[in-house]
Amino acid sequence: MRLKLYVDRMSQPSRAVLIFCKVNGIDFEEIKVDLAKREHLKPEFKDINPTRQVPAIVDGRFKLFESHAILRYLACAFPGVADHWYPSDLFKRSKIESVLDWHHSNLRRGAVTYVLNTTLAPAFGLQLNPQAAAEGEKLLFASLANIESIWLKGNGRFLLGSSQPSVADLSLVCEIMQLEVLDEKDRDRILNPYKKVQQWMEDTKRATGPHFEEMHGILFKVKAKLQKQRLLGANNSSIKTSLQSKM
Amino acid sequence: MRLKLYVDRMSQPSRAVLIFCKVNGIDFEEIKVDLAKREHLKPEFKDINPTRQVPAIVDGRFKLFESHAILRYLACAFPGVADHWYPSDLFKRSKIESVLDWHHSNLRRGAVTYVLNTTLAPAFGLQLNPQAAAEGEKLLFASLANIESIWLKGNGRFLLGSSQPSVADLSLVCEIMQLEVLDEKDRDRILNPYKKVQQWMEDTKRATGPHFEEMHGILFKVKAKLQKQRLLGANNSSIKTSLQSKM
Numbered sequence: 001m002r003l004k005l006y007v008d009r010m011s012q013p014s015r016a017v018l019i020f021c022k023v024n025g026i027d028f029e030e031i032k033v034d035l036a037k038r039e040h041l042k043p044e045f046k047d048i049n050p051t052r053q054v055p056a057i058v059d060g061r062f063k064l065f066e067s068h069a070i071l072r073y074l075a076c077a078f079p080g081v082a083d084h085w086y087p088s089d090l091f092k093r094s095k096i097e098s099v100l101d102w103h104h105s106n107l108r109r110g111a112v113t114y115v116l117n118t119t120l121a122p123a124f125g126l127q128l129n130p131q132a133a134a135e136g137e138k139l140l141f142a143s144l145a146n147i148e149s150i151w152l153k154g155n156g157r158f159l160l161g162s163s164q165p166s167v168a169d170l171s172l173v174c175e176i177m178q179l180e181v182l183d184e185k186d187r188d189r190i191l192n193p194y195k196k197v198q199q200w201m202e203d204t205k206r207a208t209g210p211h212f213e214e215m216h217g218i219l220f221k222v223k224a225k226l227q228k229q230r231l232l233g234a235n236n237s238s239i240k241t242s243l244q245s246k247m
Numbered sequence: 248m249r250l251k252l253y254v255d256r257m258s259q260p261s262r263a264v265l266i267f268c269k270v271n272g273i274d275f276e277e278i279k280v281d282l283a284k285r286e287h288l289k290p291e292f293k294d295i296n297p298t299r300q301v302p303a304i305v306d307g308r309f310k311l312f313e314s315h316a317i318l319r320y321l322a323c324a325f326p327g328v329a330d331h332w333y334p335s336d337l338f339k340r341s342k343i344e345s346v347l348d349w350h351h352s353n354l355r356r357g358a359v360t361y362v363l364n365t366t367l368a369p370a371f372g373l374q375l376n377p378q379a380a381a382e383g384e385k386l387l388f389a390s391l392a393n394i395e396s397i398w399l400k401g402n403g404r405f406l407l408g409s410s411q412p413s414v415a416d417l418s419l420v421c422e423i424m425q426l427e428v429l430d431e432k433d434r435d436r437i438l439n440p441y442k443k444v445q446q447w448m449e450d451t452k453r454a455t456g457p458h459f460e461e462m463h464g465i466l467f468k469v470k471a472k473l474q475k476q477r478l479l480g481a482n483n484s485s486i487k488t489s490l491q492s493k494m
Contacts, residue, residue, distance in 0.1 A: 050393070050396070050397045051349065051393060051397070062338055062341075064341055064342070064345055065345055065349075066344070066345045066348035066349055067348075068344070068348045069341055069344035069345040069347075069348050072341065072344055073337065073341040073344070076337050076341075077337060090320065090323050090324060091309055094309075094311055094316055094319065094320040094323075095311070097313070097315070097316035097319055097320070098311055098312055098313040098316040100316075100348075101313035101314075101315045101316050101347075101351070102298065102312075102313055104348070104351030104352050105351050105352070105355070105356065108352070109352065109356075146297070146298060149297070150297045150298070
């Protein structure tokens with residue numbers, strides 16, 4: 001039975017899992033759970049993931065949610081996955097675990113809070129919240145500074161001085177890619193101080209191409225539409241309609 | 248060379264790592280990093296953990312931070328650790344990973360936000376923030392409800408229907424223990440609806456005793472002191488002084 005991925009490509013952890021499967025030749029069936037249409041709240045999805053979040057997987061009789069847990073599982077369950085994604089060496093693997101754990105309360109929280117409260121909130125029926133956006137921005141800047149100065153310190157192209165990407169590179173880069181939906185000038189303002197981060201994002205894209213671009217296709221479409229609306233001075237409600245028609 | 252643990256017993260992830268070592272007979276040296284005295288910001292600690300958080304470990308030449316990454320590492324690096332803490336079976340282990348990952352943005356975020364903004368903020372030179380406290384409370388209640396209805400659903404005494412605790416039980420229970428510093432009525436109001444959570448906490452305490460009680464000693468002292476001050480109607484500044492003298 002094929003692996004089933006319950007995902008929404010507008011969700012950054014969903015894209016990380018999709019790209020991981022594509023790059024590693026893992027055969028899967030993609031089942032879209034449309035977050036903007038609130039499909040994650042339907043009773044049939046509760047049986048797949050009682051916490052009602054994407055991504056989630058079903059592999060035979062085995063169900064699992066949380067993207068990092070899924071990435072670890074796939075790396076171990078599918079023998080074709082190269083060791084660098086989730087090394088068997090305890091010391092290398094533990095350092096990757098440290099980055100994965102750090103991610104939740106730092107880069108992820110900062111980026112999600114900022115993007116939601118400056119841009120995406122209307123698409124989910126929420127109000128933009130400038131105070132929350134300011135808190136998110138602060139955490140996002142601190143997180144990018146940490147990535148640049150701690151994990152990209154060495155000469156390797158990837159996190160922790162590695163010459164090949166791990167699940168942590170994929171997860172973190174997919175998170176930062178969500179900034180694509182921001183106003184372009186704002187995205188540049190945030191990322192421009194971090195040259196190593198920008199180079200590492202390019203290297204991760206290249207190492208996972210063409211699947212990286214393919215799985216981000218919907219994000220680029222939303223980005224283009226939002227940018228057009230900003231130029232036209234459109235209001236929140238039309239941004240909401242636009243996003244929902246794309247998502 | 249002995250394993251070095253850089254910890255503050257007032258930090259719940261520090262206590263989880265300390266208890267894990269004690270229960271599993273792992274020999275260690277405890278090095279206190281006093282958060283209330285801002286010792287985590289000192290230059291010498293930056294060499295141990297550049298993100299400046301506790302817990303962190305040094306094992307020979309190997310340095311690691313993030314409590315979940317540390318718990319996984321210790322479970323694998325020390326052969327005396329029983330399998331139930333971090334099972335070698337991929338399916339069992341993956342389910343535990345799912346709980347560990349979920350923890351960061353749910354129970355941990357909810358509990359920390361609530362406890363900080365109702366009680367501990369003055370000890371760190373911060374203002375209490377009722378709006379943040381309300382958001383934390385909401386997430387804390389949702390998280391406790393998830394633990395009760397998803398992971399404590401079966402007949403097992405521990406998470407995921409297990410008959411013995413894992414690193415996830417230890418991490419989550421230590422988090423909830425932080426509610427001890429709240430006003431007793433408030434803590435009861437939060438925990439009373441969750442009978443299975445309360446029983447599971449008792450079972451985890453018993454399974455890790457007497458080390459569990461020992462490592463929470465400082466928390467009980469702070470609890471008693473805060474409770475006394477509440478009865479006397481003391482103000483924030485004396486709570487700050489009191490906490491700093493204990494921490």
